[in-house]
Amino acid sequence: MGEAQREWFLSTMKGSTSTWKVWGTEYTLMPLVIDLTSFPIEPFNQLYYMNVDQWDGFSPARDALLGELQAVDNVVAITGDIHAFYAGTPMVAGAPEQKIVELVGAGISSTPFQSLLVLQVAADPTLSSLPGAGMLASAIDALFTGTTTNPHLGFADSSRNGFVSVVVDGAAFNATFHMLSEDVSLTDYEGMDDALAGKFKREKFQVKAGQRDLFRDFAGTFKRWDPTTNTWV
Numbered sequence: 001m002g003e004a005q006r007e008w009f010l011s012t013m014k015g016s017t018s019t020w021k022v023w024g025t026e027y028t029l030m031p032l033v034i035d036l037t038s039f040p041i042e043p044f045n046q047l048y049y050m051n052v053d054q055w056d057g058f059s060p061a062r063d064a065l066l067g068e069l070q071a072v073d074n075v076v077a078i079t080g081d082i083h084a085f086y087a088g089t090p091m092v093a094g095a096p097e098q099k100i101v102e103l104v105g106a107g108i109s110s111t112p113f114q115s116l117l118v119l120q121v122a123a124d125p126t127l128s129s130l131p132g133a134g135m136l137a138s139a140i141d142a143l144f145t146g147t148t149t150n151p152h153l154g155f156a157d158s159s160r161n162g163f164v165s166v167v168v169d170g171a172a173f174n175a176t177f178h179m180l181s182e183d184v185s186l187t188d189y190e191g192m193d194d195a196l197a198g199k200f201k202r203e204k205f206q207v208k209a210g211q212r213d214l215f216r217d218f219a220g221t222f223k224r225w226d227p228t229t230n231t232w233v
Contacts, residue, residue: 001061010065013072019170019209020074026081027054029062029090029102030152034136034143041130047149050140054082055090063092070098074209076173077102078166084113084158085177087205089214089227091152096227099152101207101214103175105164106157112182114140114158145230154214154225154232155203161185162200173207 001009013021032050039045049056069075077090077100085106091099106112111119117137121127128134136143141156143149160179167174179201189196204217215222216232223232 001065006061006065010068013069013075016072020076020168020173021072023075023077023100025077025079028079028082028086028104029055029066029077029100030086030088030104031056031059031090031150032086032144032153033149034140035147035149036136039132039136044130051082059093062090066090066092066100067095067098069100074173074207075100076207078164078175079104080107082113083107083110083116085155085160085162085164085179085203086153086157087155087175087177087203087214087216087225088150088153089212089225091227096151099212101173101212103164103205105177106160106162106179108161108163108180109185110161112159112161114138115182117158148230151227151230154216155205157203160201171209173209175205177203177205179203 013023028051034048034050036048037045055062079102082104083106084104086102086104088102089099090102114137117140118134121133121137140158144153144156157179160181162177162179165176165178180199184199206215206217206222207213208215214225216225218232226233
């Protein structure tokens, strides 16, 4: 954000009298870091940001914004453009209590992020020559969530198409991820509504008014994402 845009954004958020302040953005707030330090080929055994053409490329500005937003209740960021489903609590570096909730939705027809990575590896002479590079691209969600690298990230599915629906009232912000496997999104289901409806996988998330935590529905019971243990509790 430029200075004028940042000032307008913060003054609008802080001055709002609405219960929920929804920040619509095309750039993912949550850091997306992968840990390849155990990868056996130098110099690739490093920590990497997956995409710096988002807020990971402007981390000081991100921290400053998130810090300012601590003065605002009930902020939820809804994000797209990365072709994936993510849910978590972006936080100020070194101050995990200073956070908001972010929900990221994929596109209904765009190629999913995981497939884009696999295609990129296959097309790049250097990457395609590295043993295991294609496998790592296919396992991107495990790299995101299988370690303590991204404690803010409670859910990741980079392999599916779909959309997000939201139901909001004074007590809670409820979001449902409606997810389709990529092969289904490439199939013509015109006139087969019931068959298509059965292909969706759904994940439900909730933010409670007055809180900054993310909750996920497990068979009717909402559990809170705990970044300190990387588990739903």
